[in-house]
Amino acid sequence: MKMTPRIMLGLVEDVIIHADKETEVKAKIDTGATYSSIDIRFAAKLKLGPITDTIRIKNANGMNLRPVILTKITIKGKEFEAKFSLADRSNLKYKMLIGVDILKRGFQIDPAEKA
Numbered sequence: 001m002k003m004t005p006r007i008m009l010g011l012v013e014d015v016i017i018h019a020d021k022e023t024e025v026k027a028k029i030d031t032g033a034t035y036s037s038i039d040i041r042f043a044a045k046l047k048l049g050p051i052t053d054t055i056r057i058k059n060a061n062g063m064n065l066r067p068v069i070l071t072k073i074t075i076k077g078k079e080f081e082a083k084f085s086l087a088d089r090s091n092l093k094y095k096m097l098i099g100v101d102i103l104k105r106g107f108q109i110d111p112a113e114k115a
Helices: 040-045
Strands: 007-009 012-018 022-029 037-039 051-059 062-075 078-087 096-098 107-109
Touching: 012 096, 037 040, 040 078, 051 078
Parallel strands: 007 107, 022 096, 037 078
Antiparallel strands: 012 022, 012 062, 037 096, 051 062, 062 078
């Protein structure tokens, strides 16, 4: 079986969001998160959407239902469409979180790697 080389990511990475205009944002890489998410106000500002689905998220606050959008992004030169749950991340440092659903697309984590 041929191994495809993995793209090395650090704990924070620059992500290009392809919307009406390309927007670069720093995203937190989180191997403990099953799903990726984006701040709901930031997504509205970029006019991302429409909402395509909802998912049930379990976190420290219990279970909640979140809307999901599909958008095209680029990480380290790799461009693809990905699902993001919409969350209130206004009190968090990063507007975007990259979870395992995206990381399993050929990425590897090295905490010493810099964006």
